[in-house]
Amino acid sequence: MVENFQVAIDGPASAGKSTIAKILATDLKYVYVDTGAMYRAITLATKLAGLAYEDEEQITALLPKTTIRFEPGSPVQRVFLNDEEVTDDIRSTEVTNNVSLIASYAAVRENLVKRQRDIANSQNVIMDGRDIGTTVLPHAQVKIFLVASVSERAERRYKENLSKGMPSDLNELKKDIEARDYKDSHRQISPLVQAEDAILVDTTGLSITKVVSEITKIIKNKQHQ
Ligand code: DC
Numbered sequence: 414m415v416e417n418f419q420v421a422i423d424g425p426a427s428a429g430k431s432t433i434a435k436i437l438a439t440d441l442k443y444v445y446v447d448t449g450a451m452y453r454a455i456t457l458a459t460k461l462a463g464l465a466y467e468d469e470e471q472i473t474a475l476l477p478k479t480t481i482r483f484e485p486g487s488p489v490q491r492v493f494l495n496d497e498e499v500t501d502d503i504r505s506t507e508v509t510n511n512v513s514l515i516a517s518y519a520a521v522r523e524n525l526v527k528r529q530r531d532i533a534n535s536q537n538v539i540m541d542g543r544d545i546g547t548t549v550l551p552h553a554q555v556k557i558f559l560v561a562s563v564s565e566r567a568e569r570r571y572k573e574n575l576s577k578g579m580p581s582d583l584n585e586l587k588k589d590i591e592a593r594d595y596k597d598s599h600r601q602i603s604p605l606v607q608a609e610d611a612i613l614v615d616t617t618g619l620s621i622t623k624v625v626s627e628i629t630k631i632i633k634n635k636q637h638q
Pocket of ligand 1: 426427448449450452453512513516541542543544545593597
């Protein structure tokens with residue numbers, strides 16, 4: 414058993430994981446770890462190094478030279494790659510479209526899983542991603558599998574983009590989300606799958622407040638067991 418408290422939140426792209434995890438972490442005073450941002454940072458590092466996304470060997474060689482650090486920020490956590498802030502750059506369309514390939518490389522996963530476990534070993538954490546409950550923190554006290562319909566996820570992304578002044582095509586967003594779901598669920602290593610002991614929370618039609626209160630109840634119940 415782990416002594417510190419670990420909450421794992423997994424689920425497909427745009428299911429609301431990071432929004433919910435961040436609020437929970439603030440409420441509970443836990444450290445929030447956005448593991449998707451780590452895979453995105455390695456994808457950006459690949460681009461900045463001028464490497465092809467297919468060049469698994471060179472990308473593997475890049476890993477030990479790459480640092481990733483988080484700092485609290487609002488509305489999103491700030492992300493630093495080799496001490497340069499990359500909070501916005503890791504959300505670019507190019508990074509988003511290539512991150513699933515980078516995240517399928519065994520060496521990348523091994524390296525990032527180790528970093529994630531190191532962070533979660535010594536403090537209370539809420540970690541979100543795709544394989545947290547199954548691989549990274551198999552002994553997490555609370556595991557949530559957060560889902561929502563493709564239409565609703567595309568609409569959320571659409572509104573989010575608009576709020577950033579970036580209009581987008583709803584149908585394209587749906588296709589991108591479906592493509593990413595497929596790649597993330599069908600890769601060989603640690604595919605996106607609900608852990609046996611994870612609780613399924615479907616956020617379709619639910620407000621953020623409702624989802625947060627539902628998961629808070631689950632966490633509090635566990636803490637008092
Ligand atoms: O949550 P996100 O959209 O920022 O994640 C970006 C990509 O990283 C996602 O397409 C799959 C990958 N990922 C992963 O393979 N394992 C994780 N624990 C987190 C993200």
